[in-house]
Amino acid sequence: MKVIVVGCTHAGTASVVNIKNKYEDSEVVVYEKNDNLSFLSCGIALNVGKVIDTTEKLFYNSPEGLQKLGVKTNMKHEVLDIDFVNKKITVKNLLTDEVFEDNYDKLVLTLGSWPIVPKFEGGSLENILLCKNYDHAKEIIKRSENAENVVVIGAGYIGVELAEAFEMQGKNTTLIDAEERIMAKYLDKEFTDIAETEFKSKGVNVVLGQKVQKFNGVGNKVSEVVTDKGEYKADLVVMCIGFAPNTKLVKGKLDTLPNGAIIIDEYMRTSETDVFAAGDCCVVRYNPANDTRYIPLATNAVRMGTLIGNNIVNPTLKYMGTQGTSGIKIYEQCIASTGLTEEVAKNTTNYNVDSVILTDNHRPEFMPDFEPATIKLVFDKDTRRVLGGQIISKLDLTQYMNTLSVVIQNNMTIEELAMTDFFFQPHFNKPWSLLNTVALQAL
CATH class of the missing domain: 3.50.50.60 (FAD/NAD(P)-binding domain)
Known part of the structure; x- marks a missing residue:
């Protein structure tokens, strides 16, 4: 089996590593326009702010690393055209200007995004x-x-x-x-x-x-x-x-959203046979709204790339969708969110949207110190289903949103969240978890 991977940042790197791990005898060939791969652009601000001293630390793999797995990595190579019928691609070597063709059994499109x-x-x-x-x-x-x-x-x-x-x-x-x-x-x-x-x-x-x-x-x-x-x-x-999917290469050839994001099924398959896609060039299934949207996130990309490795031969592992969970630290404020905000839910869905917001100390007041946290829960008044949440505190309590992401993914109600079993230990929290407490307030 010969697999060609076009583009190799997060989704591409994850695809390549997992294909070679699962199918050691496969021939995997990468074509990448840049001279590097696997760069974590989310760390650029940390580098600018001198939290990270060198830009090179933002790489987690390299062409040499993939070559050690037996992958043929062609850097500074641009794919100019794809012939899906005959399973061929046309490639330009950007260093020599040589143009040539290559063929594939399976094609992986991890084309990424580009700034608007x-x-x-x-x-x-x-x-x-x-x-x-x-x-x-x-x-x-x-x-x-x-x-x-x-x-x-x-x-x-x-x-x-x-x-x-x-x-x-x-x-x-x-x-x-x-x-x-x-x-x-x-x-x-x-x-x-x-x-x-x-x-x-x-x-x-x-x-x-x-x-x-x-x-x-x-x-x-x-x-x-x-x-x-x-x-x-x-x-x-x-x-x-903002970012837009970098999909000019397949415009008019694959099913896409109006913005160019490639439409894929739950096994990462595109509208063409033996052609897979993942990462910022694709749509994702957005669980809170039960629809498909364009949400470019590195977390989605590595997950989808890993799924390609599992599904490249046979459809075996389904994509579970995303809640768009994310976090950020602004000065002393630790912030995270998952799912729909109240504003986005009201503007983009037909749900009967409601929300509650709560500020409470993260652990008992009898402890030597404690920190206030503000947490918000967004839900559907008709189905009682949890749709989203946000948290902010000077203490890092962002993992609560990872827990809430699982709640949303599993279609839990505010009643179920209110009574979910979370541990209590005075060093860390109160007898009622913040998630319990905000759900109880919703009741």
């Missing part, structure tokens, strides 16, 4: 950067050394983490987003208010509800970001508007 970059006037000025891969990370760190005024456009997780990192490095930092709140897809207002207050207290200029119009420059270098409501000085701009 609207066409702004002045967008080609120097020091307007993206934040996705290893080369971007090095460029951001290099150019930020001499920058005084840094503007981050986009207040999702990557944008807010970068804004914090730049501020901690003493930069005059501005964070701009067209939404009225930061991290609006992941958290409700009660939580984003706290996060925004943290930024403002550190001197970050949080600019919300404004759309970028253009960039002004001095010479060939950016000097100002212009929105529909103001102008902001900038020696360096980092674009973090």
Whole structure:
């Protein structure tokens, strides 16, 4: 069996490793445009903020590591076309410009995503950067050394983490987003208010509800970001508007969503026989809403890539879907969420949405110290099913959202969550777990 893997970051690396582990005699060939693989872009802000001292620590595998497994890794090779009928691909060696064909028995598409970059006037000025891969990370760190005024456009997780990192490095930092709140897809207002207050207290200029119009420059270098409501000085701009599936290669050839995300079944199979896909180029089954959505997360990617390894020959292990569980630390605030926020649930589903929010100390008050935590539960009033949750505390209590993810995945009700058995030990918690307590409040 010959397997060709196109693209090799998280889903691709997981696919390759698991295919070779399960089918040792298979021939696995990788084609990757970059000269590296398995780069954890979620760590770029940690590198910018000098929490991590070298960018190279953000790799967890390498071409050499895959070669030791018997994988043929072709770096700096771009796949130009795919002939699904004859099971052939056309490839260009980016170092030599040689174009050649290769054939496969099974094809794995782990094409990833790419930052959304609207066409702004002045967008080609120097020091307007993206934040996705290893080369971007090095460029951001290099150019930020001499920058005084840094503007981050986009207040999702990557944008807010970068804004914090730049501020901690003493930069005059501005964070701009067209939404009225930061991290609006992941958290409700009660939580984003706290996060925004943290930024403002550190001197970050949080600019919300404004759309970028253009960039002004001095010479060939950016000097100002212009929105529909103001102008902001900038020696360096980092674009973090969002991501889109990198699927131009298969446009019109595979079933996709309108945004290009490849539609797959529960075994990672596409609409073409013997063609699998995983990671940021695909849809995911979103359990809280019981639908399919585009949710690019590294956790989804490695899980889906692993499933390809199990299903490449026979469909054996089903995809369980995702709750979109995620976490972030902003200064002293540890934040996590899973499933639907109240706002997203009301705007994108037909559920009869309700929610409760609770602030309580994480362990008994008779202990020497204790820390307050705020937890929110989102549920459907008709079915009583738990739809989502969020937590914030200066103590790391984010694992509660991993537990709640399992609750959502298994369609549990607020009654069941209220009475679920969790341990009690005064060092760690109260007789009623925070999850019990917030579910009891919902009752």
